Amino acid sequence: MLVWVLLELVSAAQVPAGHGSLLGSWLRAAGAPVRLGVEGAVLAVRDLAGGVSDFRRIVAEHRRMRLDLERCRAREAALRAEVGMLRSALPLATATRDGMRRIVVVSCRYRDLSRGILEVAGGLRDGLRPDQPVLTGDGVLGRLWRVGASTSWVEVLTGPSAAVAVQTVDGSVHGLAEGDGSGRLRIRYVPRTAQLLVGSRLVTSGADGLYPRGAAVGRVASVRERGGAFLDVEAVPAVDVERVETAVVLTGWRGGESG
Amino acid sequence: MTAALLVLVTLTGQRILGLPGLPAWATDLWLPLVWLVWPPLRNDRAWPFWALVLLGLGWDVVTEPVIGPGGIAWSGAGLALGWLARRVADRSPVAWAGAGAVAAAGVLLLRRLTLLPLGLAGPWMWIPVLRVLLLGSAWCGLVGVVQRLDVAGAIGRMRRRRLR
Incomplete structure (x- = not known):
């Protein structure tokens, strides 16, 4: 204090x-x-x-x-x-002749692989037209089948009514690859005398007028001889259709041009 | 109203089954098939023709490139199944499974017939067809089992017991 x-x-x-x-x-x-x-x-x-x-x-x-x-x-x-x-x-x-300026990237929305069809986003407004080839980075996926205003349907190569003219990379063997709905390709009209080995790469030949020449289609999985004039050839497609999410449509491609 | 909502749910589910990344066979499971089987087996009469046509057109819109054939195929199969259900007394899950297969076969056949004049019917592939029949049968059989168990009724009874 x-x-x-x-x-x-x-x-x-x-x-x-x-x-x-x-x-x-x-x-x-x-x-x-x-x-x-x-x-x-x-x-x-x-x-x-x-x-x-x-x-x-x-x-x-x-x-x-x-x-x-x-x-x-x-x-x-x-x-x-x-x-x-x-x-x-x-x-x-x-x-292709027109290059990158004439492609449209489309994404997959729905697919029914048993019938070999696939719906993609993109249509007439984007410049898509029926029969234009559809590709992925691995090779040919198929062709545009029906084109709407904003969505389109692709017929995939493995579909039951799809077909594409193919050849080996060196061009020595030609044939027609057909889908059968099972996920594989059957190569028709390969002559019995053809030298075709299992594992050979098959590319588009352009003979069908639908696809540009040289795009990967698949790889030969089996070659069997049958009674007829042609070999029974089966191939695994280059594109894994089940996993496709995006693809490229060659809108600049016109059938008949062979690259 | 509830039925329309449930149809929309199954159609949406069908669309989802076709998304990239899911197994390829998933689209062979036709979820809306149950709407051809449920009415005749549960209520002894099929849906009216116009409702079945709408169901088929809904199927076309969701899963088909061509709109129209589905309306004919689904309504035809639904009416045929309604006719068949009036002549078969069995309502067991096995009957539901059988009806599912019959409905799937009816839709497949009629759709093919409707696509023929359009030139859109591709070659007949047996493995996918058998898969559709098998999965349709399993799906409707499963619904038959669930409705036999009467899950909704059991829940209602349990609620009433609790309220008492």
């Missing part, structure tokens, strides 16, 4: 002349801690409120940036897929 009174006296004595009475100085000195405490509390509350406001703004910003990041990642994945597909289709597209 005595120390406190002494401190108060010392403080009051430091008040310069003309700044009020000694009693007033004492009262101010006694109230100073309270005033400082209140001022400190007000400042603390104001800082706290500012901090909370800043925190909320940062959280909102963080959320927005995360959303932007997710959107960018999704877009990157989609672009990567598209670039991959276009890159794999590039050799085929450049092989």
Whole structure:
């Protein structure tokens, strides 16, 4: 208590002349801690409120940036897929006379492989027309069968009524690949004298006037001799029809041009 | 209203079965087939002709490149099954399975007949046909088993017991 009174006296004595009475100085000195405490509390509350406001703004910003990041990642994945597909289709597209300017990328919406049909997004508005060849990076998928305004149906090569003229890569053996609905291709009209080995690659010959020449069709899986004039040849298609999600339609291709 | 909603659900399910990535045979399971089998076997009379035509047209819109033949095929098969159900007393799950196969066969046959004049009927492939018959039979048989178990009734009884 005595120390406190002494401190108060010392403080009051430091008040310069003309700044009020000694009693007033004492009262101010006694109230100073309270005033400082209140001022400190007000400042603390104001800082706290500012901090909370800043925190909320940062959280909102963080959320927005995360959303932007997710959107960018999704877009990157989609672009990567598209670039991959276009890159794999590039050799085929450049092989045609019109090149990359005349292709349309379509995505598969529905397929019924027992009947050999596949619905794709894209139609007359996109420049699609019946009988245009449909390819994937692996090879020929089929041809456009029915084209609507915004959706089209593709007849896949493995379908029961599909056919494509094929040849070996060196062009020594020719035939007609037909689908049978089972997921395989039957190669008709291969002469008995033909030198055809299991594993040989088959490509389009262009003789049918529907498909450009040189696109992969499949690989020979079995060769059997039968009584007739032709060999019984079976092939595995180059395109895994079950997994097709996107394909390329050669809208610039006109039947009869052989690449 | 409920029936229309359920038909929409099965047609949507049928569409989903044809999405890329699912097994190729999934589209041979014809979910809406149950709407040809349910009415005659459950209520002893098929749906009216116009409802069956709408069902067939819905099938065409969802799964077919050509709209129209499905209306004829599905309505014809539904009416034939209704006629058959009036002459067979059996309502067991086995009968449901049999009716499923008959309905699938009817739709396949009639659709083929309707596509012939259009020049769109391809060669007849037996393996997919057998798969459609088998899966249709299994699907309708399964529905027959479920309705025999009377799950909805059992739930209702359980609720009533709880309320008491």
